[in-house]
Amino acid sequence: MGSFFSGSDDGISRLTITSHKKLTCTDEKVNSFEVQMNPENVEYSFGIEDPEGSNNKKGKNNSLLATPGSSGGPPAVFSGYQKMVMDFKFYADATGIVPVKDSMKEQFFLDDKKTPSIRKHLDLLQNTVYGYEPEVHGPPYLKLVWGNIFPDTGNDNKEKKPAVFKGTLESCTVKIVLFSLKGEPVKAEINLKLKSEIAPEARPMGNSPDITHHVDISHGDKMTMHCERIYGRYDSKICSAVAEYNNLIDWDLKPESKMVFPSIHLLNQEYLDNYEDMEVRPLDEQSEYEQMVELIGEKRAKQHFKAFPFKTGEA
Template identity: 30%
Template structure:
Protein backbone atom coordinates (compact mmCIF):
# COMPACT_ATOMS: atom_id res chain seq x y z
CA UNK A 1 0.00 0.00 0.00
CA UNK A 2 1.39 3.42 -0.92
CA UNK A 3 2.46 6.17 1.43
CA UNK A 4 -0.04 9.01 0.82
CA UNK A 5 2.71 11.59 1.27
CA UNK A 6 5.19 10.16 -1.24
CA UNK A 7 3.14 7.79 -3.38
CA UNK A 8 5.77 5.12 -2.75
CA UNK A 9 4.83 1.64 -1.61
CA UNK A 10 5.54 1.23 2.09
CA UNK A 11 6.83 -1.97 3.64
CA UNK A 12 5.85 -3.61 6.89
CA UNK A 13 8.20 -2.38 9.61
CA UNK A 14 8.92 -4.19 12.88
CA UNK A 15 10.54 -2.16 15.67
CA UNK A 16 11.59 -3.12 19.18
CA UNK A 17 10.32 -0.94 22.01
CA UNK A 18 10.58 -0.77 25.77
CA UNK A 19 7.88 -0.09 28.35
CA UNK A 20 8.53 2.08 31.40
CA UNK A 21 6.97 1.55 34.82
CA UNK A 22 4.23 4.12 34.08
CA UNK A 23 3.24 2.36 30.84
CA UNK A 24 4.81 4.77 28.34
CA UNK A 25 6.81 3.30 25.48
CA UNK A 26 10.12 4.15 23.79
CA UNK A 27 10.88 2.87 20.30
CA UNK A 28 14.36 1.49 19.60
CA UNK A 29 14.96 2.85 16.09
CA UNK A 30 18.30 1.01 15.90
CA UNK A 31 16.64 -2.42 16.16
CA UNK A 32 14.23 -2.77 13.24
CA UNK A 33 13.33 -5.15 10.44
CA UNK A 34 11.71 -4.09 7.15
CA UNK A 35 10.20 -6.88 5.07
CA UNK A 36 11.32 -7.38 1.46
CA UNK A 37 7.79 -8.23 0.32
CA UNK A 38 4.64 -7.17 2.13
CA UNK A 39 2.34 -9.97 3.34
CA UNK A 40 -0.36 -11.02 0.91
CA UNK A 41 -2.76 -10.80 3.86
CA UNK A 42 -2.80 -10.72 7.64
CA UNK A 43 -5.20 -11.87 10.33
CA UNK A 44 -6.07 -9.53 13.22
CA UNK A 45 -8.16 -11.34 15.81
CA UNK A 46 -9.95 -10.39 19.02
CA UNK A 47 -11.42 -12.69 21.65
CA UNK A 48 -13.59 -12.71 24.75
CA UNK A 49 -13.62 -15.51 27.35
CA UNK A 50 -16.82 -16.62 29.06
CA UNK A 51 -17.57 -18.84 32.04
CA UNK A 52 -19.78 -21.55 30.50
CA UNK A 53 -20.20 -23.75 33.54
CA UNK A 54 -23.75 -24.86 34.22
CA UNK A 55 -25.48 -26.56 37.09
CA UNK A 56 -26.27 -30.24 36.99
CA UNK A 57 -29.47 -30.86 35.06
CA UNK A 58 -29.51 -27.47 33.36
CA UNK A 59 -30.15 -27.76 29.60
CA UNK A 60 -28.17 -24.57 28.93
CA UNK A 61 -26.63 -21.66 30.74
CA UNK A 62 -26.15 -18.02 29.81
CA UNK A 63 -22.38 -17.56 29.30
CA UNK A 64 -20.96 -15.14 31.89
CA UNK A 65 -18.31 -12.67 30.86
CA UNK A 66 -14.89 -13.68 32.20
CA UNK A 67 -12.15 -11.65 30.48
CA UNK A 68 -11.09 -9.84 27.34
CA UNK A 69 -8.46 -11.92 25.57
CA UNK A 70 -5.32 -10.43 24.04
CA UNK A 71 -5.45 -9.28 20.43
CA UNK A 72 -3.46 -11.34 17.95
CA UNK A 73 -1.92 -10.70 14.53
CA UNK A 74 -0.74 -13.46 12.17
CA UNK A 75 0.89 -13.19 8.75
CA UNK A 76 3.59 -14.67 6.52
CA UNK A 77 6.56 -13.00 4.86
CA UNK A 78 8.99 -14.16 2.16
CA UNK A 79 12.73 -13.61 2.55
CA UNK A 80 14.60 -13.77 -0.74
CA UNK A 81 18.32 -14.07 -1.45
CA UNK A 82 18.22 -14.71 -5.20
CA UNK A 83 18.35 -11.07 -6.23
CA UNK A 84 14.91 -11.25 -7.84
CA UNK A 85 13.56 -8.76 -5.28
CA UNK A 86 15.33 -5.37 -5.45
CA UNK A 87 16.83 -4.06 -2.23
CA UNK A 88 15.55 -0.82 -0.72
CA UNK A 89 17.32 2.30 -1.94
CA UNK A 90 20.41 3.01 0.15
CA UNK A 91 20.62 -0.50 1.61
CA UNK A 92 22.98 -3.40 0.95
CA UNK A 93 21.55 -6.71 -0.23
CA UNK A 94 21.78 -9.41 2.44
CA UNK A 95 21.56 -13.17 2.09
CA UNK A 96 18.76 -15.16 3.69
CA UNK A 97 20.84 -16.13 6.72
CA UNK A 98 21.68 -12.49 7.54
CA UNK A 99 18.09 -11.35 7.08
CA UNK A 100 16.77 -14.09 9.37
CA UNK A 101 19.39 -13.16 11.96
CA UNK A 102 18.14 -9.55 11.94
CA UNK A 103 14.51 -10.66 12.19
CA UNK A 104 15.41 -12.85 15.17
CA UNK A 105 17.20 -9.94 16.83
CA UNK A 106 14.10 -7.76 16.54
CA UNK A 107 11.32 -10.17 17.49
CA UNK A 108 12.85 -13.18 19.25
CA UNK A 109 16.15 -12.60 21.08
CA UNK A 110 15.72 -12.08 24.81
CA UNK A 111 16.12 -8.63 26.31
CA UNK A 112 19.29 -9.22 28.31
CA UNK A 113 18.62 -7.20 31.45
CA UNK A 114 15.02 -8.41 31.73
CA UNK A 115 15.50 -12.02 30.56
CA UNK A 116 12.29 -11.97 28.57
CA UNK A 117 11.20 -11.71 24.92
CA UNK A 118 11.13 -8.21 23.41
CA UNK A 119 8.16 -5.94 22.79
CA UNK A 120 7.63 -5.27 19.09
CA UNK A 121 5.65 -2.65 17.19
CA UNK A 122 4.23 -3.64 13.79
CA UNK A 123 3.61 -0.73 11.44
CA UNK A 124 2.05 -1.07 7.98
CA UNK A 125 -0.60 1.23 6.55
CA UNK A 126 -3.44 1.41 9.06
CA UNK A 127 -2.03 -1.48 11.11
CA UNK A 128 -0.33 -0.23 14.27
CA UNK A 129 0.09 -3.17 16.64
CA UNK A 130 2.10 -3.39 19.85
CA UNK A 131 2.83 -6.85 21.19
CA UNK A 132 5.20 -9.79 21.47
CA UNK A 133 6.13 -12.73 19.29
CA UNK A 134 4.03 -15.80 20.01
CA UNK A 135 5.18 -18.12 17.21
CA UNK A 136 7.63 -18.15 14.29
CA UNK A 137 8.03 -20.96 11.75
CA UNK A 138 10.56 -20.81 8.90
CA UNK A 139 10.09 -22.92 5.77
CA UNK A 140 13.14 -22.94 3.46
CA UNK A 141 12.05 -23.35 -0.17
CA UNK A 142 15.11 -22.76 -2.41
CA UNK A 143 18.80 -23.60 -1.96
CA UNK A 144 22.24 -23.04 -3.43
CA UNK A 145 24.21 -26.13 -4.57
CA UNK A 146 26.09 -25.80 -1.26
CA UNK A 147 22.84 -26.17 0.69
CA UNK A 148 22.68 -22.52 1.84
CA UNK A 149 19.10 -21.20 1.65
CA UNK A 150 18.13 -18.81 -1.13
CA UNK A 151 14.52 -18.26 -0.13
CA UNK A 152 12.41 -18.77 2.97
CA UNK A 153 8.82 -18.28 4.04
CA UNK A 154 8.36 -17.18 7.65
CA UNK A 155 5.01 -17.54 9.44
CA UNK A 156 4.74 -15.07 12.33
CA UNK A 157 2.23 -14.76 15.14
CA UNK A 158 2.12 -11.87 17.61
CA UNK A 159 0.05 -11.42 20.76
CA UNK A 160 -0.93 -7.95 21.97
CA UNK A 161 0.89 -6.57 25.01
CA UNK A 162 -0.63 -4.14 27.51
CA UNK A 163 0.79 -2.44 30.54
CA UNK A 164 -0.70 -3.35 33.93
CA UNK A 165 -2.64 -0.08 34.02
CA UNK A 166 -4.17 -0.68 30.58
CA UNK A 167 -5.08 -4.24 31.52
CA UNK A 168 -6.92 -2.92 34.59
CA UNK A 169 -8.93 -0.57 32.38
CA UNK A 170 -9.87 -3.30 29.91
CA UNK A 171 -10.90 -5.66 32.73
CA UNK A 172 -13.28 -3.08 34.24
CA UNK A 173 -16.37 -5.19 33.68
CA UNK A 174 -18.82 -2.62 35.04
CA UNK A 175 -18.05 -0.03 32.37
CA UNK A 176 -20.58 0.51 29.56
CA UNK A 177 -17.69 1.71 27.35
CA UNK A 178 -15.82 -1.60 27.52
CA UNK A 179 -16.23 -2.40 23.82
CA UNK A 180 -16.14 1.17 22.50
CA UNK A 181 -14.22 1.22 19.21
CA UNK A 182 -14.09 4.03 16.68
CA UNK A 183 -12.96 3.99 13.05
CA UNK A 184 -11.13 7.23 12.26
CA UNK A 185 -12.63 9.29 9.44
CA UNK A 186 -11.17 12.16 7.42
CA UNK A 187 -10.92 15.26 9.61
CA UNK A 188 -11.10 13.42 12.93
CA UNK A 189 -8.70 14.44 15.70
CA UNK A 190 -8.09 12.70 19.01
CA UNK A 191 -9.39 15.62 21.13
CA UNK A 192 -12.52 15.79 18.97
CA UNK A 193 -13.19 12.04 19.31
CA UNK A 194 -12.63 12.23 23.08
CA UNK A 195 -15.14 15.07 23.31
CA UNK A 196 -17.72 13.00 21.39
CA UNK A 197 -17.28 9.92 23.58
CA UNK A 198 -16.37 11.29 27.01
CA UNK A 199 -17.72 14.82 26.74
CA UNK A 200 -14.21 16.11 27.52
CA UNK A 201 -11.39 16.53 24.98
CA UNK A 202 -8.68 16.49 27.66
CA UNK A 203 -8.63 12.69 27.79
CA UNK A 204 -6.77 12.57 24.45
CA UNK A 205 -3.37 11.85 26.04
CA UNK A 206 -4.81 8.89 27.99
CA UNK A 207 -6.43 7.51 24.84
CA UNK A 208 -3.21 7.98 22.84
CA UNK A 209 -1.28 6.06 25.52
CA UNK A 210 -3.93 3.33 25.69
CA UNK A 211 -3.72 2.84 21.91
CA UNK A 212 0.09 3.17 22.01
CA UNK A 213 0.06 5.91 19.40
CA UNK A 214 3.53 7.30 18.76
CA UNK A 215 2.19 10.02 16.45
CA UNK A 216 -1.35 11.00 17.43
CA UNK A 217 -1.60 14.53 16.05
CA UNK A 218 -2.36 13.35 12.52
CA UNK A 219 -4.72 10.39 12.61
CA UNK A 220 -4.93 8.27 9.46
CA UNK A 221 -8.46 7.60 8.13
CA UNK A 222 -9.33 3.92 8.58
CA UNK A 223 -7.39 3.56 11.84
CA UNK A 224 -9.39 1.78 14.57
CA UNK A 225 -9.07 3.32 18.03
CA UNK A 226 -10.08 1.81 21.36
CA UNK A 227 -11.54 4.09 24.05
CA UNK A 228 -11.11 2.64 27.55
CA UNK A 229 -13.54 3.11 30.43
CA UNK A 230 -12.99 6.18 32.57
CA UNK A 231 -11.65 5.72 36.07
Protein backbone atom coordinates in the same frame (compact mmCIF):
# COMPACT_ATOMS: atom_id res chain seq x y z
CA MET B 1 4.03 -4.90 -12.71
CA GLY B 2 7.05 -4.62 -14.99
CA SER B 3 8.32 -1.45 -13.31
CA PHE B 4 8.08 -3.11 -9.90
CA PHE B 5 10.42 -5.96 -10.80
CA SER B 6 12.82 -3.96 -12.90
CA GLY B 7 13.27 -0.83 -10.87
CA SER B 8 13.57 0.46 -7.31
CA ASP B 9 10.62 0.14 -4.95
CA ASP B 10 11.92 2.48 -2.26
CA GLY B 11 8.62 4.35 -2.29
CA ILE B 12 6.60 1.36 -1.14
CA SER B 13 5.36 1.33 2.46
CA ARG B 14 6.73 -1.80 4.10
CA LEU B 15 5.87 -3.69 7.25
CA THR B 16 8.33 -2.71 9.98
CA ILE B 17 8.84 -4.49 13.30
CA THR B 18 10.67 -2.81 16.17
CA SER B 19 11.53 -4.40 19.54
CA HIS B 20 11.20 -2.57 22.85
CA LYS B 21 11.78 -3.02 26.58
CA LYS B 22 8.53 -1.33 27.64
CA LEU B 23 5.07 -2.79 27.17
CA THR B 24 3.85 0.51 25.72
CA CYS B 25 6.65 0.45 23.09
CA THR B 26 7.20 4.16 23.67
CA ASP B 27 10.86 3.75 24.60
CA GLU B 28 13.78 3.72 22.19
CA LYS B 29 13.77 0.70 19.91
CA VAL B 30 16.27 -2.11 20.55
CA ASN B 31 16.18 -3.62 17.06
CA SER B 32 14.32 -2.93 13.85
CA PHE B 33 13.35 -5.29 11.03
CA GLU B 34 11.80 -4.34 7.68
CA VAL B 35 10.36 -6.94 5.33
CA GLN B 36 11.59 -7.17 1.77
CA MET B 37 8.13 -8.13 0.46
CA ASN B 38 4.92 -7.23 2.27
CA PRO B 39 2.54 -10.03 3.31
CA GLU B 40 -0.15 -10.98 0.83
CA ASN B 41 -2.74 -11.07 3.62
CA VAL B 42 -3.04 -10.55 7.38
CA GLU B 43 -5.30 -12.56 9.67
CA TYR B 44 -6.18 -11.61 13.23
CA SER B 45 -8.70 -12.78 15.80
CA PHE B 46 -10.09 -11.61 19.12
CA GLY B 47 -12.83 -12.71 21.49
CA ILE B 48 -14.44 -12.78 24.92
CA GLU B 49 -13.02 -14.76 27.82
CA ASP B 50 -15.03 -17.90 28.58
CA PRO B 51 -15.90 -17.99 32.31
CA GLU B 52 -15.50 -21.78 32.32
CA GLY B 53 -11.93 -21.36 31.10
CA SER B 54 -11.04 -18.60 33.53
CA ASN B 55 -10.07 -18.53 37.20
CA ASN B 56 -13.74 -18.80 38.12
CA LYS B 57 -13.18 -22.58 38.38
CA LYS B 58 -10.54 -22.05 41.01
CA GLY B 59 -11.54 -22.84 44.57
CA LYS B 60 -13.81 -25.07 46.56
CA ASN B 61 -16.84 -25.26 44.27
CA ASN B 62 -18.10 -24.21 40.88
CA SER B 63 -21.44 -22.66 41.79
CA LEU B 64 -20.27 -19.45 40.14
CA LEU B 65 -20.57 -21.25 36.79
CA ALA B 66 -24.30 -21.79 37.13
CA THR B 67 -26.37 -20.87 34.08
CA PRO B 68 -28.55 -17.72 34.16
CA GLY B 69 -31.83 -18.37 35.97
CA SER B 70 -30.57 -21.39 37.91
CA SER B 71 -30.65 -21.55 41.70
CA GLY B 72 -27.14 -22.90 42.16
CA GLY B 73 -25.57 -19.46 42.64
CA PRO B 74 -24.95 -16.25 40.71
CA PRO B 75 -24.82 -16.56 36.92
CA ALA B 76 -21.51 -16.81 35.10
CA VAL B 77 -20.20 -13.27 34.76
CA PHE B 78 -18.19 -11.50 32.12
CA SER B 79 -14.53 -11.93 33.07
CA GLY B 80 -12.67 -10.06 30.36
CA TYR B 81 -11.34 -9.98 26.83
CA GLN B 82 -8.99 -12.41 25.18
CA LYS B 83 -5.69 -11.26 23.77
CA MET B 84 -5.76 -10.44 20.08
CA VAL B 85 -3.79 -12.90 17.95
CA MET B 86 -2.43 -12.03 14.51
CA ASP B 87 -0.51 -14.06 11.95
CA PHE B 88 0.76 -13.50 8.42
CA LYS B 89 3.24 -14.84 5.88
CA PHE B 90 5.93 -13.05 3.88
CA TYR B 91 8.97 -13.93 1.77
CA ALA B 92 12.65 -13.07 1.55
CA ASP B 93 14.39 -13.46 -1.83
CA ALA B 94 18.05 -12.92 -2.78
CA THR B 95 17.83 -14.45 -6.26
CA GLY B 96 17.76 -11.02 -7.91
CA ILE B 97 14.20 -11.41 -9.15
CA VAL B 98 12.78 -9.18 -6.41
CA PRO B 99 14.36 -5.74 -5.91
CA VAL B 100 16.04 -4.86 -2.61
CA LYS B 101 16.14 -1.41 -1.04
CA ASP B 102 19.57 0.19 -1.01
CA SER B 103 19.48 0.42 2.79
CA MET B 104 18.79 -3.35 3.04
CA LYS B 105 21.20 -4.73 0.44
CA GLU B 106 23.87 -5.77 2.94
CA GLN B 107 21.30 -8.16 4.48
CA PHE B 108 21.07 -10.05 1.15
CA PHE B 109 24.78 -10.70 0.55
CA LEU B 110 27.62 -12.26 2.45
CA ASP B 111 30.48 -10.08 3.68
CA ASP B 112 32.14 -10.30 0.27
CA LYS B 113 29.16 -8.28 -1.07
CA LYS B 114 28.99 -10.64 -4.05
CA THR B 115 27.48 -13.91 -2.80
CA PRO B 116 23.66 -13.77 -2.49
CA SER B 117 22.29 -14.97 0.85
CA ILE B 118 19.35 -14.11 3.10
CA ARG B 119 21.10 -15.36 6.24
CA LYS B 120 21.73 -11.84 7.64
CA HIS B 121 18.13 -10.89 6.92
CA LEU B 122 16.84 -13.92 8.82
CA ASP B 123 19.26 -13.33 11.68
CA LEU B 124 18.02 -9.75 12.04
CA LEU B 125 14.42 -10.99 12.16
CA GLN B 126 15.27 -13.53 14.85
CA ASN B 127 17.21 -11.01 16.94
CA THR B 128 14.33 -8.53 16.69
CA VAL B 129 11.36 -10.75 17.60
CA TYR B 130 13.05 -13.55 19.56
CA GLY B 131 15.88 -11.88 21.46
CA TYR B 132 16.18 -11.89 25.23
CA GLU B 133 15.87 -8.63 27.17
CA PRO B 134 17.27 -8.82 30.73
CA GLU B 135 15.23 -5.83 31.85
CA VAL B 136 11.93 -7.59 31.08
CA HIS B 137 13.28 -11.08 31.89
CA GLY B 138 12.12 -12.44 28.56
CA PRO B 139 11.57 -11.65 24.89
CA PRO B 140 11.04 -8.02 23.86
CA TYR B 141 7.76 -6.26 23.26
CA LEU B 142 7.11 -5.69 19.56
CA LYS B 143 5.55 -2.82 17.65
CA LEU B 144 4.35 -3.46 14.10
CA VAL B 145 3.58 -0.63 11.69
CA TRP B 146 2.43 -0.91 8.09
CA GLY B 147 0.33 1.96 6.83
CA ASN B 148 -3.17 1.55 8.21
CA ILE B 149 -3.29 -2.24 7.90
CA PHE B 150 -3.03 -3.43 11.49
CA PRO B 151 -5.72 -3.27 14.18
CA ASP B 152 -5.03 -1.01 17.14
CA THR B 153 -4.30 -3.14 20.21
CA GLY B 154 -4.09 -0.15 22.55
CA ASN B 155 -7.81 0.71 22.32
CA ASP B 156 -6.84 4.34 22.58
CA ASN B 157 -9.36 6.45 20.70
CA LYS B 158 -6.81 9.25 20.50
CA GLU B 159 -4.36 7.15 18.50
CA LYS B 160 -4.41 8.17 14.84
CA LYS B 161 -3.11 6.55 11.67
CA PRO B 162 -1.00 4.61 11.10
CA ALA B 163 -2.47 1.76 13.13
CA VAL B 164 0.01 0.09 15.48
CA PHE B 165 -0.02 -3.52 16.67
CA LYS B 166 1.79 -4.03 19.98
CA GLY B 167 2.50 -7.50 21.31
CA THR B 168 4.95 -10.34 21.68
CA LEU B 169 6.00 -13.28 19.56
CA GLU B 170 3.96 -16.47 19.80
CA SER B 171 5.72 -18.39 17.05
CA CYS B 172 7.88 -17.94 13.96
CA THR B 173 8.32 -20.56 11.24
CA VAL B 174 11.02 -20.16 8.58
CA LYS B 175 10.94 -22.45 5.57
CA ILE B 176 13.99 -22.28 3.30
CA VAL B 177 12.67 -23.00 -0.19
CA LEU B 178 15.80 -22.37 -2.29
CA PHE B 179 19.56 -22.75 -1.78
CA SER B 180 22.45 -21.50 -3.92
CA LEU B 181 25.14 -23.81 -5.31
CA LYS B 182 27.35 -22.63 -2.44
CA GLY B 183 24.80 -23.84 0.08
CA GLU B 184 23.51 -20.39 1.03
CA PRO B 185 19.79 -19.80 1.66
CA VAL B 186 18.51 -17.46 -1.03
CA LYS B 187 14.73 -17.71 -0.66
CA ALA B 188 12.51 -18.34 2.35
CA GLU B 189 8.88 -18.35 3.41
CA ILE B 190 8.34 -16.84 6.88
CA ASN B 191 5.24 -17.26 9.04
CA LEU B 192 4.86 -14.96 12.06
CA LYS B 193 2.23 -15.32 14.77
CA LEU B 194 1.96 -12.67 17.46
CA LYS B 195 -0.28 -12.02 20.42
CA SER B 196 -1.20 -8.62 21.77
CA GLU B 197 -0.03 -7.79 25.28
CA ILE B 198 -2.14 -4.70 25.83
CA ALA B 199 -5.66 -5.39 24.60
CA PRO B 200 -7.29 -7.14 27.59
CA GLU B 201 -5.75 -4.78 30.11
CA ALA B 202 -6.28 -1.62 28.09
CA ARG B 203 -9.88 -2.06 27.02
CA PRO B 204 -12.04 0.46 28.87
CA MET B 205 -14.29 -1.72 31.05
CA GLY B 206 -15.36 0.83 33.64
CA ASN B 207 -15.12 0.21 37.37
CA SER B 208 -17.83 -2.44 37.75
CA PRO B 209 -17.06 -4.93 40.55
CA ASP B 210 -18.95 -7.61 38.60
CA ILE B 211 -16.14 -8.13 36.07
CA THR B 212 -12.49 -9.07 36.30
CA HIS B 213 -10.03 -6.19 35.98
CA HIS B 214 -6.44 -6.47 34.76
CA VAL B 215 -4.37 -3.56 36.06
CA ASP B 216 -0.89 -2.37 35.12
CA ILE B 217 0.69 -1.19 38.38
CA SER B 218 2.40 2.21 38.31
CA HIS B 219 4.71 3.88 40.81
CA GLY B 220 2.78 4.96 43.89
CA ASP B 221 -0.19 2.63 43.33
CA LYS B 222 -1.73 1.20 46.50
CA MET B 223 -3.89 -1.87 46.99
CA THR B 224 -6.46 0.22 48.85
CA MET B 225 -6.67 2.70 45.96
CA HIS B 226 -7.56 0.06 43.38
CA CYS B 227 -9.94 -1.80 45.71
CA GLU B 228 -11.85 1.40 46.41
CA ARG B 229 -12.05 2.22 42.69
CA ILE B 230 -13.21 -1.25 41.64
CA TYR B 231 -15.16 -2.61 44.63
CA GLY B 232 -16.18 0.61 46.37
CA ARG B 233 -14.44 -0.54 49.56
CA TYR B 234 -10.86 -0.79 50.71
CA ASP B 235 -11.00 -2.54 54.08
CA SER B 236 -8.30 -4.95 55.14
CA LYS B 237 -10.39 -8.03 54.41
CA ILE B 238 -10.97 -7.36 50.72
CA CYS B 239 -7.37 -6.21 50.25
CA SER B 240 -6.16 -9.46 51.78
CA ALA B 241 -8.52 -11.49 49.59
CA VAL B 242 -7.22 -9.79 46.42
CA ALA B 243 -3.64 -10.32 47.56
CA GLU B 244 -4.30 -14.02 48.15
CA TYR B 245 -5.90 -14.35 44.70
CA ASN B 246 -2.69 -12.94 43.18
CA ASN B 247 -0.47 -15.18 45.38
CA LEU B 248 0.98 -12.23 47.27
CA ILE B 249 1.96 -12.42 50.94
CA ASP B 250 1.37 -8.71 51.54
CA TRP B 251 -0.27 -5.69 49.95
CA ASP B 252 2.88 -4.18 48.45
CA LEU B 253 2.42 -3.61 44.71
CA LYS B 254 5.48 -3.63 42.45
CA PRO B 255 5.62 -0.94 39.74
CA GLU B 256 5.34 -2.24 36.15
CA SER B 257 3.80 -5.49 37.38
CA LYS B 258 0.30 -6.75 36.62
CA MET B 259 -2.50 -7.35 39.10
CA VAL B 260 -5.81 -9.13 38.62
CA PHE B 261 -8.81 -7.85 40.57
CA PRO B 262 -11.41 -10.64 40.15
CA SER B 263 -15.15 -10.12 40.16
CA ILE B 264 -16.71 -9.50 43.56
CA HIS B 265 -18.75 -12.69 43.04
CA LEU B 266 -15.59 -14.78 42.94
CA LEU B 267 -14.10 -13.00 45.96
CA ASN B 268 -17.30 -13.55 47.95
CA GLN B 269 -17.50 -17.17 46.89
CA GLU B 270 -13.92 -18.31 47.38
CA TYR B 271 -11.77 -15.83 49.27
CA LEU B 272 -13.48 -13.35 51.60
CA ASP B 273 -14.79 -16.15 53.82
CA ASN B 274 -11.18 -17.00 54.63
CA TYR B 275 -10.97 -13.75 56.56
CA GLU B 276 -14.55 -13.27 57.74
CA ASP B 277 -14.72 -16.63 59.56
CA MET B 278 -11.19 -16.97 60.84
CA GLU B 279 -11.09 -18.48 64.32
CA VAL B 280 -8.24 -17.44 66.62
CA ARG B 281 -7.19 -19.79 69.41
CA PRO B 282 -6.15 -18.52 72.88
CA LEU B 283 -2.46 -18.10 73.46
CA ASP B 284 -0.56 -21.06 74.88
CA GLU B 285 3.21 -21.41 75.04
CA GLN B 286 3.48 -20.40 71.38
CA SER B 287 2.79 -16.98 69.98
CA GLU B 288 -0.52 -16.44 68.23
CA TYR B 289 1.29 -16.17 64.91
CA GLU B 290 3.00 -19.54 65.38
CA GLN B 291 -0.36 -21.12 66.15
CA MET B 292 -1.88 -19.70 62.99
CA VAL B 293 1.03 -20.98 60.92
CA GLU B 294 0.28 -24.46 62.24
CA LEU B 295 -3.43 -24.04 61.49
CA ILE B 296 -3.45 -22.52 58.02
CA GLY B 297 0.13 -22.22 56.79
CA GLU B 298 2.57 -19.32 56.75
CA LYS B 299 1.18 -17.47 53.71
CA ARG B 300 -2.39 -17.46 54.99
CA ALA B 301 -1.17 -16.53 58.47
CA LYS B 302 0.63 -13.47 57.13
CA GLN B 303 -2.53 -12.45 55.29
CA HIS B 304 -4.60 -12.99 58.42
CA PHE B 305 -2.43 -10.77 60.57
CA LYS B 306 -2.54 -8.11 57.88
CA ALA B 307 -6.33 -8.16 58.08
CA PHE B 308 -6.59 -8.57 61.86
CA PRO B 309 -3.72 -6.79 63.64
CA PHE B 310 -4.32 -8.42 67.04
CA LYS B 311 -2.00 -7.77 69.96
CA THR B 312 0.04 -10.79 70.91
CA GLY B 313 2.07 -11.70 73.92
CA GLU B 314 -0.17 -9.78 76.35
CA ALA B 315 -2.52 -11.12 78.95
